[in-house]
Amino acid sequence: MEPKNNTDELLKTTGLVILLGLAFSIAYWGMFDVAGRFLPTWDNSMLHAGRAVFIMETGHYAEMEVVFGGVTRTYHLPAYPALVAGTALLTGLDFAWTERLLTMVLSTLLAFAFYAVAKGISGDWRAGVIAGIFALSSTNLMTWGTRNSPIGLGNALLPIALYLLLKRRTLAAALCALVIALDHQPTLIVFALSAFLFFVYEYLSSLPRANLSVGRIFSNIMHPEVLTASLAGLAAFLTYMAWHVRQTGLACLNFSCLPQFGAKEFGKSIDFLDYFSKSPQAIALLGILLLPLSKAPNRNKALAFAWLLACIILVKNDLLGIGAFTERFLTYLDGVVAVFAGVGIAIVLSWMENKKEPASA
Amino acid sequence: MERRTLISAAFLLACAYLSATYTYPQMRAALPGWYDPVVTASEIRAAEWAYDNVPHQSHFAGDMFACEMLTAVAFQICSIGGAWELADNPNQRYMDNERAFLTDSATEAHDLLAKYNITYVFVSTRQEPNKNFYAYGWKQPLIEKFDTPGLFEKIYDNESTEIYVVK
Numbered sequence: 081m082e083p084k085n086n087t088d089e090l091l092k093t094t095g096l097v098i099l100l101g102l103a104f105s106i107a108y109w110g111m112f113d114v115a116g117r118f119l120p121t122w123d124n125s126m127l128h129a130g131r132a133v134f135i136m137e138t139g140h141y142a143e144m145e146v147v148f149g150g151v152t153r154t155y156h157l158p159a160y161p162a163l164v165a166g167t168a169l170l171t172g173l174d175f176a177w178t179e180r181l182l183t184m185v186l187s188t189l190l191a192f193a194f195y196a197v198a199k200g201i202s203g204d205w206r207a208g209v210i211a212g213i214f215a216l217s218s219t220n221l222m223t224w225g226t227r228n229s230p231i232g233l234g235n236a237l238l239p240i241a242l243y244l245l246l247k248r249r250t251l252a253a254a255l256c257a258l259v260i261a262l263d264h265q266p267t268l269i270v271f272a273l274s275a276f277l278f279f280v281y282e283y284l285s286s287l288p289r290a291n292l293s294v295g296r297i298f299s300n301i302m303h304p305e306v307l308t309a310s311l312a313g314l315a316a317f318l319t320y321m322a323w324h325v326r327q328t329g330l331a332c333l334n335f336s337c338l339p340q341f342g343a344k345e346f347g348k349s350i351d352f353l354d355y356f357s358k359s360p361q362a363i364a365l366l367g368i369l370l371l372p373l374s375k376a377p378n379r380n381k382a383l384a385f386a387w388l389l390a391c392i393i394l395v396k397n398d399l400l401g402i403g404a405f406t407e408r409f410l411t412y413l414d415g416v417v418a419v420f421a422g423v424g425i426a427i428v429l430s431w432m433e434n435k436k437e438p439a440s441a
Numbered sequence: 442m443e444r445r446t447l448i449s450a451a452f453l454l455a456c457a458y459l460s461a462t463y464t465y466p467q468m469r470a471a472l473p474g475w476y477d478p479v480v481t482a483s484e485i486r487a488a489e490w491a492y493d494n495v496p497h498q499s500h501f502a503g504d505m506f507a508c509e510m511l512t513a514v515a516f517q518i519c520s521i522g523g524a525w526e527l528a529d530n531p532n533q534r535y536m537d538n539e540r541a542f543l544t545d546s547a548t549e550a551h552d553l554l555a556k557y558n559i560t561y562v563f564v565s566t567r568q569e570p571n572k573n574f575y576a577y578g579w580k581q582p583l584i585e586k587f588d589t590p591g592l593f594e595k596i597y598d599n600e601s602t603e604i605y606v607v608k
Contacts, residue, residue: 087443087446088445088446088449091446091449091450091453094453095452095453095456098453098456098457098460099456099460102460102464102465105465106464106465106468106469106472109469110472110476111476114472114473114476114477115476115477115478117478117482117485118478118480118482118485118510119478120475120476120477120478121477121478121479121480121506121509121510122474122475122477122479122523123475123523124509124522124523124524125509126506126509126510126512126513127509127512127522127523127524129509129512129513130509130512130513130516131512132513133512133513133516134516137497137516145522145524145528146512146518146519146522147508147509147512147518147519147520147521147522147524147528148519148520148521148522148528148529148531148534149500149518149520149529149534149557149558150498150500150518151529152528152529156524175513206449206452209452209453209456210452210456213456213459213460213464216460216464216468217463217464217467217468219467219468219471219472222468222471222472223471223472223475226472227475227476429448429449429452432444432448433444433445433448
């Protein structure tokens with residue numbers, strides 16, 4: 081539901097103020113109340129700060145780990161430390177104040193990103209507001225996504241990148257994909273799989289119904305309606321592979337050398353019955369059921385379900401014999417679940433609006 | 442007033458109520474541990490001193506949180522860190538680092554630190570005694586052994602945080 085008059089516009093703005101105010105207040109409380117005397121230090125966040133300081137001190141990225149004696153070539157990606165170092169350079173702030181500033185900005189951006197993508201999918205600003213609030217209610221998302229670490233940047237960029245795919249902003253989507261590829265591997269995997277599934281939908285739906293030839297099947301990858309997903313996916317894949325080959329050479333093209341996969345970190349199997357029996361996940365079932373029946377364009381539905389399916393595959397990757405990072409991917413599942421919950425509630429509200437008044441006697 | 446406006450206004454009231462009575466309190470209950478700085482103000486001041494007085498990118502040993510803080514505040518390299526899976530032989534390094542702080546033998550600690558070319562030891566007595574030293578869980582380090590001339594030399598001692606040179 082696009083705002084139809086000044087009153088609607090005012091209500092929409094009020095919704096955004098509530099959402100962004102909530103995000104800002106949580107981040108402010110965390111950074112200036114709980115962590116007031118310094119910075120949060122859990123989840124290796126100071127390692128990333130250390131890499132940022134390395135750039136600030138030397139002008140180069142730390143090619144080796146800054147702990148464990150500094151003898152191991154790093155697998156960590158450079159985007160977040162570069163963002164901290166660049167912001168410090170531009171603002172004149174020290175690394176700690178830069179981290180505080182960026183955390184506040186990224187936490188608020190996270191809420192806005194979920195607002196944008198849910199509104200983009202459903203066409204109703206109310207879906208955006210409630211999706212944002214549900215995203216901010218996710219302990220997984222807030223634990224990993226609202227502190228001074230690359231995940232904070234990745235969690236905000238993922239919904240933005242998917243929104244850009246939805247709106248066919250090809251250059252912006254490719255640039256966003258490139259930054260995700262240089263920021264955080266799990267976020268990249270979620271984006272790449274979501275974009276790929278969406279690409280498959282766009283590709284198949286853009287194929288001509290008649291006169292289908294072999295040449296057309298291949299050339300259709302660059303069809304204008306498929307181009308955004310194709311280029312964003314390629315940007316993410318090629319950027320990460322360039323970094324991966326730079327760090328590991330050609331001997332690890334199947335990624336088996338990456339310690340996360342070798343150690344099968346966080347490989348616990350997730351029980352979906354238990355997961356979807358909690359709130360707000362249970363509310364998301366409303367959106368999963370109602371979105372296919374709604375008037376939203378089919379490609380909007382396709383993007384939402386591509387994102388959901390990608391997260392489900394990754395959370396349940398133990399069923400594919402991988403069993404790595406399953407719990408970490410819950411963070412991303414919580415995000416798309418918040419979007420579906422928002423979309424579901426917005427559809428119900430629209431239905432209530434359009435319900436005919438009973439005829440008066 | 443139109444029905445759409447009424448519904449949207451009621452929706453916003455519900456959102457404000459949800460934010461104030463559920464989301465914000467829920468996060469205040471769930472997140473404090475994750476926002477905890479762990480390291481003390483005294484440790485940060487010691488790290489700032491190290492930034493000014495110790496050659497940058499020297500090799501320090503400390504607990505996990507002090508180590509990671511030292512990489513940023515003091516611009517040093519440290520013995521262990523949280524991303525243990527990314528290290529060379531991490532379990533041995535973790536075990537040896539922990540042992541160097543927990544043993545009561547100055548010689549054993551010195552040998553373990555020398556094995557990894559550690560040149561500085563960073564120790565602190567945190568106010569919360571269960572957060573004194575983190576390696577494989579929270580432990581109580583024995584720091585008196587570092588006052589052993591010939592093996593270690595104290596170069597900083599302020600507000601319960603000490604830095605020693607490994608001889």
